[in-house]
Amino acid sequence: MAAVSIDLEMKRFTNEAFVEKAKKLEGKLIENLVKPAGIVTVDEKGKIHPGAKLEDLPGMLLKKGDSVVLDFEDHQVGYVSLKLKSAGSPQDAPAYLRLKFGEIAKELIEKSEEYNGWISRGWIQEEYIHIDVLPVCLKLPRRYAFRFLEIYVVDTSLKYQVVVEEVVCRAVSAVSKEGVACVADPRMSQLDKVSLRTLQNCMQSVFEDGPKRDRRLWLGDLRLQALTNYETFKNYDMVKRCLYLFGGLTRDDGAIGACLFTEPEYIVDDTFLFDYSLFFISTLKDYYEASKDLETLKDLWQPAYRQIELARERFNDNYIIEGSDTFWCFVDWKKGLDKQASAQAIYIYTLNAAIELAKILGKEELAKQLQEEKGYCISAALKYLWDEKLHVFISGAKRQVSYASQVWMVLAGVKKDQEAGALLKHITEINPDMGMVTPYMNHHYVEALILCGEKKMAVDYMKYYWGGMLSYGADTFWELYNPENPEESPYGSSAVNSYCHAWSCTPAYLLRKLEKEEKTNGISCN
Amino acid sequence: MAAVSIDLEMKRFTNEAFVEKAKKLEGKLIENLVKPAGIVTVDEKGKIHPGAKLEDLPGMLLKKGDSVVLDFEDHQVGYVSLKLKSAGSPQDAPAYLRLKFGEIAKELIEKSEEYNGWISRGWIQEEYIHIDVLPVCLKLPRRYAFRFLEIYVVDTSLKYQVVVEEVVCRAVSAVSKEGVACVADPRMSQLDKVSLRTLQNCMQSVFEDGPKRDRRLWLGDLRLQALTNYETFKNYDMVKRCLYLFGGLTRDDGAIGACLFTEPEYIVDDTFLFDYSLFFISTLKDYYEASKDLETLKDLWQPAYRQIELARERFNDNYIIEGSDTFWCFVDWKKGLDKQASAQAIYIYTLNAAIELAKILGKEELAKQLQEEKGYCISAALKYLWDEKLHVFISGAKRQVSYASQVWMVLAGVKKDQEAGALLKHITEINPDMGMVTPYMNHHYVEALILCGEKKMAVDYMKYYWGGMLSYGADTFWELYNPENPEESPYGSSAVNSYCHAWSCTPAYLLRKLEKEEKTNGISCN
Structure with a gap:
């Protein structure tokens, strides 16, 4: 299914003051020079094995059809330079190389020319490059997200070979792991470390959903990144910047987009998702709780509340939301998932946040109205979406379970405590x-377990799912992980899957949340 | 057959003073901005047909799988810039384009991934390019030789399309056709025009053999380019520069290479061809005749004469040259051609030049010795290589005709006048x-006809061959043209053939030579 939204008639509204604030909040990236740690080979299943010694690399004479896979040992986001020279007779023809970057090794064995998914093949991190004159220091202009780099020699000539003298990645991120306290339980340290690396590498000029793909600010991802960031890197300015961007770049009716672009200019996409728009309110609430930045809350309350007004239009007279067949609400990439019940719950969930914010802002009357509305929505959910026989919430005309x-009904508080x-x-x-295919949906499952006090179940599930x-x-x-089908992709091919994805970084948040509740203290990670 | 010479043990000798002179003679390139003249389509046979209107180009929204072929109407050598933007929704994925440059339209339909020739696939003028942010002015860093540019959209996304707003080529050459008088016979003007364009586009920092391939200074090509240049563009400095490069960059025994490189540094290749080395003498003689530059002749006499000394070592006691199975002497790309008789003749041909130069330099004694040696070589040729029964020269142990x-025996004067x-x-x-497959060899055939006074045969043949x-x-x-098999290639695939090749530019020289002999005057081409 191509889940794409296009609205060429859409009119945009820009709040220049908000956008200006956002621009001023852009931070400087931290740079680190990273060299490959080794050479590996990748088998036909995508598994890596030790290859030649790295110190032998400058002595390897690569001819037509030869390749070498460099392993940078950890996930990197950055700009790569290659120092190349020729060996043998003088270079009598352009060298023709293919450079392939893989966040995981399996990407290197996927044939991009056979890619037939519905999102762009342009996401595959592969470059074909002619080099007319060797030696050269080849500075690749694009940013890559990768651990592995395959240098494949499409052709040289019979007279000369290519030598890779040195490869360096100028890795970039807005944040450093220095000073971030790690979780207390050493058995969870790997889960935490990988979560932190995931978030770190998604934090660039804005919170990106994934540095390989889409390299873009999505509201659904932002919400979870921000939550994890408050517990770890504590970069409040980046959250503030992203909130001002979403608040300042809307549709002309005030609808907040699902995502926005920062290049070539700041512009909101023509994709609007019911849940993502509403999450602006939750994200604002979380930000205020973490930062106590009342000025920003005051600024952004109006665009936040506007999402409630717009969402409300989707409800029928029975206070039940009406879905549609289009790409209207995200929830998860699970194919065939009916979104009605989740959307009903998410509306209630964000009403909770809105009520809290209204109270903070002294809007008691509005808070009261919203409280009342929430009551109706909960009652409607219990009346129309609860299956008394099955003891579950159902969704849509086909009463999908x-x-x-x-x-989401648990997170919204429609069922509480022991019942939940x-x-x-x-x-x-x-x-x-x-079931659930994204770490995003799985995060909400674990968060719901924690909310109900099912801490052991939550921890066990994290071990099972992220541990998987x-x-x-x-x-x-990863962006996607289905334990029953690890190669699953919503895009028609896992070649374009993102393997460092913002919405998957939340174990670092969930573990700290659990620890806080147990009142244990963190120890330094460094 | 892979005709490749590799000598990794080769020691080089540099005459710094010569190389310095050559460097100082580097001229500035003349630049012209050229825009496409139209849009065409290319059918499965490589034939072009009129396409959309050029003025409609900026309105064409190119999506995945779409392409457009721009026709620059004439052969260009230069640097291409593309002004691209996106249409539709915001650009939500990198645009992935394939740009393919063709000197002839057929190159656009040849599949480079199926190329299996023995010279580098890197010569195919094709780029795969990711564009992260549109709009962009894409300045391609490499130089291309082309008339046609195909822009093929490998992928965009479902949300946006690519628009080609403008394409410009900054065409470069060391010379301009302005002021070049064209041939008197208007029936020959097209032959002349195409010859001139061929030479013009091969004249860059040095005389290149072909601006698509090898983009390099070869002595065999230089000789014919220089001859044509004296009659047309009259850029004596470029010939002088190339002579100093060959004379200044030799093997340690003084052997002059078949070709040399100007990047990343001035360096002679490890390819040595019997005929090409000797042609340094002919080229020097031609240069002196055209320029009367005695200083250069004096400088370069020693390296020139050294080629005679080295070539002499290949002769047996009977004054007959001994060939070999390796790539030792060029003559033509004709597969299976035995080079013995041609090489014998070429030695005599260059002895003629050496004798003339020795006389100019007042080396009477040496001239006399060379004259004597020439006599022996001619006698030997007539004795051992002339088949009295067949009335032809034969070559090699298998007495190949x-x-x-x-x-070459005619050009060397072994047979003269009516006999010739x-x-x-x-x-x-x-x-x-x-037979003969290169315009290079065909040139010598025509030159031999003219030498024998067979002017009509010469003109008719030019019409047949270059006219073909x-x-x-x-x-x-073109580099290669066999009227009986127009797609022939010595490289295993015509995809890497050069279609603007120095050694094919000589009709402009031959026609003027004929006219001079007929004492007619040229009229201005402009």
């Missing part, structure tokens, strides 16, 4: 076909 | 399997 519906815990246990036992990615050698957490 | 042997004319007519009647390329729409003359 999914994890997502239960998780029982519901989550019940859905886990049923284990419906409508670790068992595949993940250096950063 | 070829055009090349007869042509009869020999050329005879070989043309026999039309042996060992014109009938295929040539804007510049």
Whole structure:
């Protein structure tokens, strides 16, 4: 399914003052020069094996068809330079190289010319380069997200070979791991380390959803990145910058976009998702709680509240939301997932945040109205979306049973405490076909478990789910992971999957949340 | 056959003073901004047909799989810039383009991934380019030789399309056609025009053999380019520069290379060809005749004469040259051609030049010795290489009969006047399997005809041979052309053939030579 939204008639509205504030908040990136740590080979299953010694690299004479895979040992985001020279007779023809960057090794064995997914093949990090004159210091102009770099010699000539003298990556991020306290439980340190690396490498000029793809600010990702950031890197300015961008760049009716672009200019996309727009309110609430920055809250309350007004239009007279067949609400990439119940719950969830913010801003009357509305929405959910026989929330005309519906109803507080815990246990036992494929949805499942006090279940699930990615050698957490089908992709090919994805960084947040609740103290990571 | 010479043990000798003189003679390139003249389509046979209107280009929204072929109407050598923007929704993925440059339209339909020739695939003028941010003015860093540019959109995304707003080529050459008088006979003007364009586009920092391939100074090409240049562009400094480079960059025994490189530094290749080394003498003689530059002649006499000394070592006691199975002497790309007789003749041909130069330099004694040696070589040729029964020169142990042997024996003066004319007519009647595939060899055939006074035959042959390329729409003359097999390539694939090749520019020289002999005057080309 091509989940794409296009609205060429859309009119945009820019709040220049907000955008100006956002621009001023752009930070300077921290740079680190990183060299490859070794040479590996990649087998036909995408597994890596030790290759030649790295110190032998400058002595390797690469001719037509030869290749070498450099391993940078950890996930990097940055700009790569290659120092190349020729060996043999004088270079009598252009060298023709293919450079392929892989966040995971499997990307190196996927044939891009066979790619047939519905998102752009342009995301595959592969360059074909002619070099007319060797030696050269080849400074690649694009930024890559990778651990592995394959240098494949398409052709030289019979007279000369290519020699790779040195490869360096100028790695970039807005934040450094220095000073970030790590989790207390050493058994969780790997989960935490990989989460932190994931978030770090997604923090660039803005919070990106993934440095390989889409390299872009999405609201759904931002919300989880911000939560994790408050517990770790504590870069409040970047959250503030992103909030001002979303608040300052809207549709002419005030709708906040699902994502926005920072290049070639700051512009909001023509994609609007019911849940993502509403999450502006939650993200603003979380930001205020972490920063106590009342000025920003005051500034952004109006665009935040506007999302409630716009979302409200989707409800029928029974206070039940009406979905559609289009790409209207995200929730998860699970194919066939009906979003109605989740959307109903997410509206209630964001009403909670809006009520809190209204109170902080002294808008008691509005808070009261919203409280009342929330009551109606909850009642409607229980009346129309709760299946008394099955003891689960159902969604859509076909009364679909999914994890997502239960998780969001719990997070929204439609079911609470023991009832909520029982519901989550019940859905886990049923284990419906409508499961969860993204770490994003899985995060909400764990968060719901924690909310119900099911801490052991939460920790065990993190070990099972994010730990599953670790068992595949993940250096950063992936955009998609289905333990039952690790190669699953919503795009028609895993070649374009992102393997360092913002919405997957939350174990660092969830673990600290659990620790806080247990009142243990962190120890330094460094 | 991979005709490659490699000598990694080779020691080089540099005459710094000569190289310094050469460096100082480097001229400034003349630049012209050229825009496409139209849009065409290319059918499966490589034929072009009118396409959309050029003025509609900025309105064409190119999506995945779309392409457009721009026609620059004439052969260009230069640097290309593309002004690109996006249309539709914001650009949500890198644009991925393939740019393919073709000197002839057929290059655009040849699949480079299927190329399996023995010279480098790197010569195919094709770039795969990711563009992260549109709009962009894409300045391609490499120089291309082309008339056609295909812009093929490998992928965009479902949300946006690529728009080509403008394409410009900054065409470069050391010379301009302004002021070059064209040939008197208007029926020959197209032949002349295409010859001139061929030479013009090969004249860059040095005389290149071909601006697509090898983009390099070869002595065999230089000789013919220089001859044509004296009659047309009259850029004596470039010839002088190239002579000083060859004379200043030799093997440690003084052998002059077949070709040399100007980047990354001035360096002679490790390819040595018997005929090419000797042609340094002919080229020096031609240069002196055209320029009367005695200082250069004095400087370069020693390296020139050294080629005679080295070539002499290949002769046996009977004054007959001994060939070898390796790539030792060029003559032509004709597969299976035995080079013995041609080489014997070329030695005599260059002895003629050496004798003339020795006399100019007052080296009477040496001139006399060379004259004597020439006599022995001619006698030996007539004794051992002339087949009295067949009335042709034969070559090698298998007594091969070829055009090349007869042509070179005539050019060397081994057969003269009517005898020579009869020999050329005879070989043309026999039309042996060992024909001629390069315009280089065909040039020598025509030159030999003119030498024998067979002017009509010469003109008719030019019309047939170079005119044959014109009938295929040539804007510049090709490296290879076999009228009986126009797609022939010595490289295993015509995809890497050069279609603007120095050694093919000589009709402009031959026509003027004929006119001079007829004492007619040229009229201005402009």
